[in-house]
Amino acid sequence: MVDLGPMFFAVAIPAVLFAGVSKGGFGGGVAFAASVFLALILTPGQAIGLMLPLLMVMDLTAVRAYWRRWDWPVARRLMLGALPGVALGALLYKVADADVVRLLIGLVALGFVAFQIARARGWLRIERRSVSPVVEYFWGGVAGLTSFISHAGGPPAAVYLLTRGLTKTTYQATTVLTFWAINAFKLVPYGALGIFSRDTLTASLILAPVAIAGIQLGVWLHRIVNERLFFALTYAFLAITGAKLIFDALT
Template sequence: MIELNAYFFALAIPAVIFAGVSKGGFGSGAAFAATPLLALVLDPGAAIGLMLPLLMLMDVTALKPYWRKWSVPHARVLILASLPGVALGAVFYSVADPDLFRLLIGVIAIGFVLWRLFGRARMEGARRLPAWVGPIAGIVAGFTSFISHAGGPPAAVYLLAQGLGKTTYQATTVIVFWVINMVKFVPYAMLGIFSWDTLVADLLLIPVAVFGVWLGVKCHHALSERTYFAITYVFLVLSGAKLIWDALT
């Protein structure tokens, strides 16, 4: 049972706003952080059940400002590869060790940023990762999105290496996670992850979620491309560090 008290909303409101800002303006990479924050006052299953409808609402809210601005080839790779990842997440939800995946994804996210900042600084050519990285990123994104809403960092690692403009990158994450989150809804319902309590909490947090996305869109358009990607890399590092911390503690 979810106690809708002041302590719950003191954590839930900033967590949902942060997730909305991430999804609305910064590639969804750090949106997953709302779930562990909510897990401070909720059972982990209730936390992911509460967040999925809000994430779906954020996806729909973000579709209009980024409509058809995405990269179709990159979105197709991630979406198609994410489907078996979601299926694996549904099968192994009850036995998978989310901490192991949090640790691996956190290390990969931070390692990728260090590689981009230091390794690639001496390599002006070949901006993109090998083609096989895309399907692997999609599978991992689908799987980790299902078990802990942590699909953003794997997708970001792939997309940030493709040399996309800031709006193309952002729009691609919007369409990818719009599809992934819709696909997750039915197996979540079948696994009993949703409850009446999470529905009531979601209804109360709808304005907060929409505001977060609106704020994220405003921030996205207000920043230069250089500043935008600098902040995106900071978000990716913080997300990776948070994943590692959660896994080890």
């Protein structure tokens, strides 16, 4: 049961707004932070079940904002690669208990922060280069798997997209289109696994206007905001929250 009290909305409204801003203006790579934050007050299943309908609302809003500004061949390869990743995620979720999922969400969050710090300090360089179809579909598969577990497909997708030398807006539009499809792929398995409930769907409906507002705010901020400040704050919150989830899972 989801307690729709003041504490829930104190966490959920900023989390959903943040996810919308990320998807609408900053490539969507950190939109999964909303699920990480929600997992502090909900079970992992409730957190991802609540977020999927909201992410789909955001996707539809963002696709309209970036219509046909994407790189279709790049998006198509990621979508096709994501299908087996989503299937694997469904199998893993079926056999894992809540603490295992909580641990995985926390590890993904910390892994993402470590990846970004390594890039910023020059320890890891991702350069534009030609890659084989196997590599392209592999990253799509990883994106599908992590997206299923914690809506965290953005980071592995970024590893591939950053090699394509896309412009800021083409990168954003390609990400939006790709995860519109991946989130649609997840809808049926989420329902079959019982991840959705009446409570999570009710909460999603209540928070839908917040999701739409977040996308619109993100599209506006895409043009004017200092990206370094946005991501620096995001990484700090993710590191703290990811560590807390891992601690809870292990103890």
